[in-house]
Amino acid sequence: MMNEKIFEESKKYMPGGVNSPVRCFKDMGINPPVIKSGNGVIIKDEDGNEYIDFVLAWGPLILGHCDVDVVNAINEESKIALAFGAPTKLELEVSKFMCENLDTIDMIRMVNSGTEATMSAIKLARGYTKKNKIVKFAGCYHGHFDGFLVEAGSGVLTEGIAGSQGVPEDSIKNTLIGIYNDEKSMEDLFSKYGDDIACVIIEPVAGNMGVIKAKDSFIKTLRRLCDEHGALLIFDEVMSGFRVAFKGAQSLFEEKPDLVTYAKIMGGGLPCGAYGGKREIMEHLSPLGGVYQAGTMSGNPIVMAAGLATLTKLKNNLDGYDKIEALGKKLEEGIARISEENGIGSVVNRVGGMMTIFFTDDSKVESYEDVKKCDGERFKRYFLHMLNEGFNIPPSQFEAVFLSVKHTEEHIDKFLKAFEGFAKKEAK
Numbered sequence: 001m002m003n004e005k006i007f008e009e010s011k012k013y014m015p016g017g018v019n020s021p022v023r024c025f026k027d028m029g030i031n032p033p034v035i036k037s038g039n040g041v042i043i044k045d046e047d048g049n050e051y052i053d054f055v056l057a058w059g060p061l062i063l064g065h066c067d068v069d070v071v072n073a074i075n076e077e078s079k080i081a082l083a084f085g086a087p088t089k090l091e092l093e094v095s096k097f098m099c100e101n102l103d104t105i106d107m108i109r110m111v112n113s114g115t116e117a118t119m120s121a122i123k124l125a126r127g128y129t130k131k132n133k134i135v136k137f138a139g140c141y142h143g144h145f146d147g148f149l150v151e152a153g154s155g156v157l158t159e160g161i162a163g164s165q166g167v168p169e170d171s172i173k174n175t176l177i178g179i180y181n182d183e184k185s186m187e188d189l190f191s192k193y194g195d196d197i198a199c200v201i202i203e204p205v206a207g208n209m210g211v212i213k214a215k216d217s218f219i220k221t222l223r224r225l226c227d228e229h230g231a232l233l234i235f236d237e238v239m240s241g242f243r244v245a246f247k248g249a250q251s252l253f254e255e256k257p258d259l260v261t262y263a264k265i266m267g268g269g270l271p272c273g274a275y276g277g278k279r280e281i282m283e284h285l286s287p288l289g290g291v292y293q294a295g296t297m298s299g300n301p302i303v304m305a306a307g308l309a310t311l312t313k314l315k316n317n318l319d320g321y322d323k324i325e326a327l328g329k330k331l332e333e334g335i336a337r338i339s340e341e342n343g344i345g346s347v348v349n350r351v352g353g354m355m356t357i358f359f360t361d362d363s364k365v366e367s368y369e370d371v372k373k374c375d376g377e378r379f380k381r382y383f384l385h386m387l388n389e390g391f392n393i394p395p396s397q398f399e400a401v402f403l404s405v406k407h408t409e410e411h412i413d414k415f416l417k418a419f420e421g422f423a424k425k426e427a428k
């Protein structure tokens with residue numbers, strides 16, 4: 001029982017035994033397995049149990065665990081470089097790759113996490129527009145920066161709290177909350193506060209209230225309102241970047257953002273983040289402009305090596321996205337069929353390799369309000385059943401399952417068989 005022993009001891013030294021809240025399975029009423037190793041889509045815990053992984057480190061590992069090219073790149077780089085805090089050719093290569101491959105990115109700045117990317121993008125937007133207010137959407141999560149911890153998704157939503165203690169009123173007084181996919185709510189916000197709004201930040205494919213894609217007309221409205229009022233539109237692609245398509249969620253919409261944030265996949269499994277966009281905006285960053293943002297480890301050579309290996313491999317194997325789409329379709333259709341056959345009310349939302357099963361009798365889930373109506377108790381039974389059957393899925397209704405190029409039809413068949421077992425139990 002090494003899992004239990006290690007986790008119980010971890011609780012003595014780390015709050016909740018973890019370094020990020022959602023990992024502790026608090027709402028699921030059990031201790032999490034303690035993971036020791038991963039290869040492809042199989043992870044092993046300290047007791048030697050194996051799981052087919054549909055979490056993939058919460059998204060980054062689109063090439064699966066310990067992809068040979070990524071590991072080789074890390075090994076090779078670590079022989080000559082750990083950190084310099086100085087310009088390197090590798091950071092140029094990753095920056096150039098992103099600027100050349102992503103239509104909206106003229107210039108980019110590397111940071112160390114998704115939170116750092118989004119909070120820095122907000123600061124840049126405020127510095128550029130000389131305005132203070134930001135708009136975020138209920139149910140979207142952009143990291144743990146104070147100004148975002150209002151009606152946030154992901155772990156904040158799982159904890160059932162409106163935000164976080166320790167956030168002064170002053171830090172959130174300039175945060176306005178929009179309703180996802182509700183154009184009228186945005187017209188109203190802009191007519192009231194339009195002249196003070198620096199930016200609108202959105203997960204264009206939301207993953208932190210479960211998967212919900214923004215409607216085309218909604219993004220069009222955001223673009224128009226931002227243009228009319230001199231505000232910037234920021235796509236938070238920390239999760240959707242290089243995932244829902246090689247060029248990310250921005251390639252799924254006609255209207256384009258001014259700034260985009262990245263992390264997860266672009267770091268190849270190591271701590272990483274970035275934000276980029278139009279040159280005239282990015283040039284407001286220090287040392288060229290007056291918006292100060294810095295980082296000792298930003299553009300770290302090992303991280304850049306892992307990122308470049310990942311991004312290059314994805315680009316050279318674009319059919320990997322077709323494979324993920326086919327597997328996702330099979331999974332989505334299978335779950336819908338099994339749910340229907342067993343009278344389990346469910347809505348399956350999927351965009352490429354990210355998907356959520358919502359347990360609800362409604363016919364669609366398009367906003368945070370819809371998500372909140374879902375059956376959390378059924379989700380919990382589903383989670384515990386799947387874990388017991390050897391599947392690692394997120395311990396929350398408000399998260400996404402992720403697919404990688406290393407998943408196969410056999411993994412999907414096994415998932416569907418396990419899901420059928422759950423559905424039959426529920427139908428009784």
Ligand SMILES: Cc1ncc(COP(=O)(O)O)c(C=O)c1O
Binds near residue numbers: 116143207236238264
């Ligand atoms: C859309 C989005 N933005 C920002 C973040 C924060 O990223 P990090 O956890 O790397 O700080 C996350 C994390 O899941 C995310 O999904």
